[in-house]
Amino acid sequence: MFQALEVxxxxxxxxxxxxxxxxxxxxxxxxxxxxxxxxxxxxxxSRFNLDGTVANGPAERPLNVRSVRVDGAKIVLE
Structure with missing residues (x-):
């Protein structure tokens, strides 16, 4: 988790x-x-599946997608 970036x-x-x-x-x-x-x-x-969908409420909507990619050994936020 990248808390400072809220990702x-x-x-x-x-x-x-x-x-x-x-x-x-x-x-x-x-x-x-x-x-x-x-x-x-x-x-x-609330719990969300690893694909961002809701596993258990009270949340009713999935988490918003943030684009990431792997660059060598780093995960990069796009």
Missing amino acids: VVTQPTPGRYEGFSAICTHTACIVAAVADGTINCACHG
């Missing part, structure tokens, strides 16, 4: 990286962690 990056399958806004779509809290296969918001318990 969370996941690797749903080996070699595939996806970026999302770290702002929860429920009440705009910053998500707290990526753990146990989900992106987790500590404010009200």
